[in-house]
Structure formats: structure tokens, C-alpha cells
Amino acid sequence: MAFILVMSLHGLQSMITELLPEFSIGGLGVSIGPFWFVAMSVVLLFRSFWACLAIPVGGIVFGEILIGDFSALGAVEGLIVVTLSWFFVMSLITDPKNVKQIAALGFLAKAMEETAAWFIDVGKFYIGVEELEAISWLPETVWATEGIGALLQIIIAGVVFGAIPTLFLYPRLRGKIEPLLGMSPLEGRDGPMFTRTSLKRLIAWVALIPVAFAFETLSETSGGLITFTPEFVETYGQAFLFVPIAIAAVISFGLVAYRQRKVDGLQD
Known part of the structure; x- marks a missing residue:
């Protein structure tokens, strides 16, 4: 249930932000979304591997398959990087009631994602499978240009639309969502934040970042192995984005409503 809820909510927020325009800062294109505070607030309630995996799966299902722009090899990078970034961060939580700690760790997960993506993109540039902005006679500048882009994404998605809203949303969800799914709110633990589990x-x-890099490179050079590319948005226009938005909304809110009725029935 937690997997389905996180997957659909992340898919919903991702597709809503697809409707928003990109803007540029100093010539660098920056996208607003997705609104990471939704995923941050919900996935941090559960702290399981499956909840972490649900984040990239939501992006793949609603942001790629349902709009007809899916590449199996291209999806592997997100599955590895996003899942493991969040799974690592989960091991650092010592006090789930400490909202500042939760928001900071959510920001850390997003920062790890963008850092990994930065290295992967630059790596693709060096082996010649992707063209990036760099001074022609000094290709090393690609580290700076891509790094600035990653930093902007960390600030915008990780702070402005991530950690700050999480400070307000997370405490309002904790203790309310878990019972709907038949779970008790997770408790904290004693000891340091960084443990042997964190190290592992x-x-x-x-x-696994090199593995993600290898799959992403293969995706760029081999055509994706398994693809589904009817490109519905190009065919029917931006209005088609409301299809995955509607499906994600029905699944997420329908699940919550269904579980609420189940809980109310047990109480009666």
C-alpha cells in the first residue's frame, strides 16, 4: 500500500510540474519540479526500501510510459540513483518527530540525486554520447556548467520546493497516513545518525553509480533495448498530460479514501 501511495503521489506531482514552463538563470535552463515536498513528506513516513523504490517507479509509470516516451535502459539510472539516495538517507533518521532533521535529510537525498546525475552527464560528455555546454578549447568547463545546473536544481527542487514545504507538511501527515495503511508511526532510535547500516x-x-552510468550510456547508444515511444504528447499536445495526472490522482486519493472507509468500518 505504501508503495502504491508513494508511486502515485510522486507521479501526480511530477506530471503537474510538467505543465509549468522552464526558466533560465544565466543561460542555464532550470525546471521547477517536481514538487519534492510531497515525496519527501510521504516517503519519510515509512523509511522502507519499497517506499524509496516507489519514487522513481512513479516517474517511470506516469512520466514516461503513460505519455509514450519510455526506454527501459534509460529508466535504470533513476531506479538506481533515486532509490539508493533515499534508502541511504532513511538510515540517518534518529528522531522522526524532529521536523528539521526530516527536512534536512530530504534535502540531502535530493542533493545526492543531483550530484550523481551531474557525474553521469559529464561522463557521457567525455565518452562522446552527449553534447553539453562547454568552452570548445577547454572541455573541462563542462564540470562547472553542469555543476551550476545541478546546484540550481538542488536549491530549487531540494530547498524551495522540497525541504521548506516539508517542514509544514510532514508533521501534519505523521500519525495520520500510517494508520490508514494499517501501520503504526515509526519511532526513533538511540545512537549516532551514521551507523554501520548507513556506511553499507x-x-x-x-x-552502483558506475552501473547507472553504464546503463544510461547504453540507452544513448543502443536505442533503449525495450522502448515504448508513441509520443502521445507530441501527437495530442500538452493537454494529454492531464491523462496521467487524472490516473495518478484517482489511484492516490482513491487508495486513501478506500483505506479510510476500511478504518472507519473497523471502528464501527
């Missing part, structure tokens, strides 16, 4: 998950994150 961080090592896995570092070790």
Missing part, C-alpha cells in the same frame, strides 16, 4: 548503503550508492 553509502558504499552501495557509490558502487
